[in-house]
Amino acid sequence: MAFWWKKSPKTPSDYVRHLIEQLDKLESSSIGSDNRKKAQDECGRHIAGTKHFLLKETDPVPTQEALDELYYSIYQSDLFFMLLHSFPNLDFEARKDVAMIYCICLGRSKDNKLPTVDYLLAKPKFMSTLLKTSETCITKPGGSDIFLTASGMILETIKQEQLCRIIIRDPQIWKYFDFTRLGSFEISSSSLQVLTELFTAHPKLVSTEFFCNEENLTRFIDKINKLMAHGNYVTKRQSVKLLGTLIFNRINKTLMTTYINNSDNVKLVMILLSDRSKNLQLESFNIFKVVVANPRKSKPVLDVLVKNRDKLLNFFEQFGTDNKDSTFLDEKEFIVEQIEALPRIVAANGEYALGTSPQKNLVM
Amino acid sequence: MLSLQQFQLLECVGKGNFGDVYLAHYLGSNQEPTDPKIPKNVPLAIKCINLEHSNEPIDLLLKEIYFLSTLHCPYITHYYGTFTGDCNLYIVMEYCSNGSLLNLLRYYSRLTEQTTCFIILQVCHALEYLHEKRLIHRDLKAANILLNDDGEVRLADLGVTGQLKFNSTRHGGKNLNTFVGTPFWMAPEIIKNQSYDGKCDIWSLGITTLELLNGKPPMSHLDSMKALMRIPKLNADSILRNMDISPLGKDFIRSCLQQDPNQRPTCKQLLQHKWLKKCSITNIMEEITVMKTNQILSKEKPRSCKPRFPLSDKVYKTNLPNQLESWRFEDESVLRFDGLGDIPNLYNNSNNKNEMANSPLLTKQQLRTPNISTPTSALSPTSMAISPKTNLSTPATESYEDVSSSPSEQKMKLGHENQNIDYWKDVFLYSLKKVRQRAINEPTKETVKSLTRYMGDLEKDFPGLSEALVQEISTRVAKLKNL
CATH class of the missing domain: 1.10.510.10 (Transferase(Phosphotransferase) domain 1)
Incomplete structure (x- = not known):
């Protein structure tokens, strides 16, 4: 669409102004009207034009001054707010162009600074608007691709640590746990992707500013347990993997100790450990091994393990037998040793009890 | 939400890098407004990826889905939607009847x-x-x-x-490798x-x-x-x-x-x-x-092939439990009921029932305050006297009477079990349990518990050990008392 720029030479700030005019028209026109369709098309054209300009795909290639002017007017006019506001009303390609413009702006660097990041830091409300945009479209027909496009913008935002800090403080993030159990597959899987990025992109930030809060910690465990227990196959695998990654990172010590010392969590992990899916077994093993290796197990957790000592030993005989990975085999051997060292169940007559008839067994 | 029930899967028409491709029809039942619009009576291609057997990380497979779902181009295979079932990912796409x-x-x-x-x-x-x-x-x-x-x-x-990344100007914007x-x-x-x-x-x-x-x-x-x-x-x-x-x-x-x-x-x-x-x-x-x-x-067979992962190969079969192992997760409050705190099944259930029936007071006491270790403490203040050396309360007669409160039953029990006493279970373990109940603090409890555990191990390794010990102890006590 480069020709369009050639035909209408304007100053860069004019582009933003014209776009805003069309966005206003789009919002004020009634649904289904010709005017609305026209405004939608116009918005699409202006958005695409702005994108080409930013990507320097116009002829002639814009000067650095012209680009700076365009960025400046984008910030000045709070264009992102307006684009987000009209996001669901734009057409399919325009929405993706908006996402691309946003990403280009986010990555803009000038004099060793990230002007867009600084701009957004001064407008923290934008983050919550962005997080809410996904929700508004979840029930709309064709909501999947709106959600995906918005998620793409969120993922890009999370990469910036300072912006990620604003996002982890936003209560809206809890809804992303619920989104993973709603709506289409695209919505569910991309919500989980957002959560994964959010909690793993900046480990230190998340550890010191999110998990340090006990309320967050409890709520997170509750939410992720729900995903691990009730999600679809993909959700289960991805959420167990996320939890495993978090627990395994030393920086999240509080999360780890809190998680592995609660017997309800351990029960859930054991249920997943014995799931019919081998992949799920392996992912859960990564959490279970931390539970077993913990030298200071809480009483309830120890009890759960002791009660299932023989069942666990029995289970591990068949577990991962086709896995040749030496790290895995070492870990498994260690875990089996630890379980063997647990107080065992003996039968009254002095023989090993196999746990088949608890009535006759004594737990020691 | 889309599901397998809404589609009729016909023959397998191809094997891709990541999965089998089936010819399918959309039956279009229960369509919700948020469901993607899928034409009926039009052949569709459903790519079925077995995630359980795929070595590809799921994220990578998802990437293709995200790309597809954000592309609207008449020259690229049209994407309708994705759903999961069992361990499979089903990607619904336009069917290209004339192949590659x-x-x-x-x-x-x-x-x-x-x-x-x-x-x-x-x-x-x-x-x-x-x-x-x-x-x-x-x-x-x-x-x-x-x-x-x-x-x-x-x-x-x-x-x-x-x-491609949008901004990176490194290598002139060429930023994939x-x-x-x-x-x-x-x-x-x-x-x-x-x-x-x-x-x-x-x-x-x-x-x-x-x-x-x-x-x-x-x-x-x-x-x-x-x-x-x-x-x-x-x-x-x-x-x-x-x-x-x-x-x-x-x-x-x-x-x-x-x-x-x-x-x-x-x-x-x-x-x-x-x-x-x-x-x-x-x-x-x-x-x-x-x-x-x-x-x-030339009677060449149409492109039908054997799928790599037959759809009938399910991981979660309907007639089997989803778990390979049924763990024992009895509710701990029930376990505490027998007064044994966190050591479950120390006694067999029939014994427990017996005791419950015989000592309702004890049961109530412990339900309300499971941490009170001596069931008798509330009954007789004198019994709270503590021997500082052992950290154990003195035995309260009430607690023993509880057991024998039904003399006829006790007699009968003794009568027919005289020849066949389980010294480990009925004597040793029972006594240890009673001692544990008298323990007034956690460390003491723990000590008794480890003693119990240790004795259990010894008894297992040397069956008859407790019998010998019990016999020796009772002989000795009887002898001393007679003196």
């Missing part, structure tokens, strides 16, 4: 310049759309170009598609492990053009490693010299196959190339019809 271009090549050996031109023109449109989105296909070849019912071209298999693709079609910059951009698709487009005209890509007689070594030295002119095509066609291919990616034209520029501009045919239905008719005549 390989099908055409198998029949014709090589395509005419006009047919090739017609196909490449549409592929070029598809690539232009992708490149506009800063996406790179990275695996362009005849096998990934499909023909639908009307003989229109559809670019397929975005499995290794990559997204993953080694992916299929050797014979791979651009030299990828082979040389340099950073690359959309221009690598242009190279593959040139190779694909040669593939269609000659029936195979250059150097296909070599093994793929050798071919990889030679591609960075590939000279388009030497290949084109012996080919019988128009100078425009040669120019098109030559421009695509320039070693320097910067010299290669963009899709936009290629679409302006005279070779494509002069494309004179508007469809290739005739070629397709001839091929199909002959296939029917």
